Amino acid sequence: VLPPAPDADDIEAATARIAAACVVTPLLQSAELNARVGGRVLLKAEGLQRTGSFKLRGAYNRLAQLTAAQRDAGVVAYSSGNHAQAVACAAALVGTTAVIVMPADAPVRKIARTRAYGADVVLYDRTREDRAAIAAGLAAARGLTLVPPFEDRDVIAGQGTLAREIARQARQAASAPDALLVCCSGGGLVAGCAIAMQALLPDCAVYAVEPAGFDDTARSLAAGQRLSNAADARSICDALLVTTPGALTFAINRDRLAGALVVTDTQVEAAMRFAFADLGLVVEPGGAVALAAVLTGSFDARGRTVAVTLTGRNVDAALFSRVLAEG
């Protein structure tokens, strides 16, 4: 039995709750980008968020609601990147401790940053061990509260605050998006954004955008049931490698999304270069898929106003330089 999905009131409450921790990231426009696509693109620069990605919204919304006993015991999460940093940061902010289960081969910088927020990082072997089982074991043994990356009502509500901000910022700019493009892996961000947007701007069509090979949500929407990606699939989008839509997130997305778009790694890299040279923004691969969908015309923006989420900045210098060099 699925837990109930969050509603617009939950996202309102989350907005008030996260204000203590998160910044309102800007909604930007580029005259050159608008001219290039023949429409109006509203860029939500969420890479400017604390911890460098949208993940703090959901993590903080969850951790801010811990009971005193749960806070005393601490939390546990598994992630190779953005959710790890977000839970570690949120834990420090609400005054609890965090254990983060990370693969031993995760980028050194991401491990270091997660530790810098004060978290206890437990490394595991990606090829031989199951991170969810390790986390569940830690939760049971130590009485920790597990903070899931997307399959959680409070996490989804927190991520939905992103679209609520977009809707309000667009209104302040006397603009109303016809469509919203959101990166998608487990589906928590796009699910929360769809709930928020349909409450505020019901005519705005919300799309998931996925990397090629990790188009499980696109295929699941088409099939009407949850499908998984091939085990040997690879993508530069390290933040978007979940293999199957969540049960709760898929139930929300099946009812609410206008569709799902798919972009290739080559298109993602071109979008990262565009963000560097034409926007002045550092965007990690997984954060660039929605921009890629607009730049390639996979989403046709001609004559339309489209909001695009740029969801994270946490990319290693070596990878970023390689992407720039291939332009």
Next chain:
Amino acid sequence: VLPPAPDADDIEAATARIAAACVVTPLLQSAELNARVGGRVLLKAEGLQRTGSFKLRGAYNRLAQLTAAQRDAGVVAYSSGNHAQAVACAAALVGTTAVIVMPADAPVRKIARTRAYGADVVLYDRTREDRAAIAAGLAAARGLTLVPPFEDRDVIAGQGTLAREIARQARQAASAPDALLVCCSGGGLVAGCAIAMQALLPDCAVYAVEPAGFDDTARSLAAGQRLSNAADARSICDALLVTTPGALTFAINRDRLAGALVVTDTQVEAAMRFAFADLGLVVEPGGAVALAAVLTGSFDARGRTVAVTLTGRNVDAALFSRVLAEG
């Protein structure tokens, strides 16, 4: 005889004038940066400006005031970078033509971008020819209006809109900066910013920040007269290589600045890496000097609120990658 300096009313008028062309760039905060320096840093992310730098503010404010006859004849400017793109863009927006005198060895991308705005780019040999003389010759021969990079009342007023925005955005964030740090080459930006800030927040101390070897404003302020840099000085800050303060800008800055700070190329590169990894912003070398002054403690931010201008994003991919690799 110097022309009169612009006043706060000129900057108000410029603000209304440039609204058609420029975006209001965000004033950002980073909890990590605040913790690191022990104060509050307000980051003006002006690299998100159209054309990628603050230069459009001054160029557009000047070009929007051309007479019909001047518009019919066209404008001329000399610049190796940001002012070139700004004048080219402003010319297209107000419906005039621009000739831009650029060194033949300027970055290919900057020449291409200037041409992309529709400007006629005239290349010259940096080692044998005088760009100001070439521009003056073109102005005389073709009846063009010269758009100076800083030594101009309207250009200075346009650049001053940056500080006006900072003051208003800080107020909206319930914050008032004790100090404002502004990059400085010819001195037009910091002059305009000092005029604007002293009208709105007279207790805010305004500082110029210069690269080592190009500290002509710092030395000129100390000497009470305009001094030049050594002819063989070199810096990574390609946007800040003017050799002598302007007469008008120095007259303003001498009366209004609290001081001038100097940072090394090594410190600038560290600031660029910080902006990449911790802020998610692409900042060119010349745009990073003020941040470098805060990060190094050259400006002591402990217990203070300091506004820092990040003034441009126009850096070549190869240079940016080299800077990242050296971190």
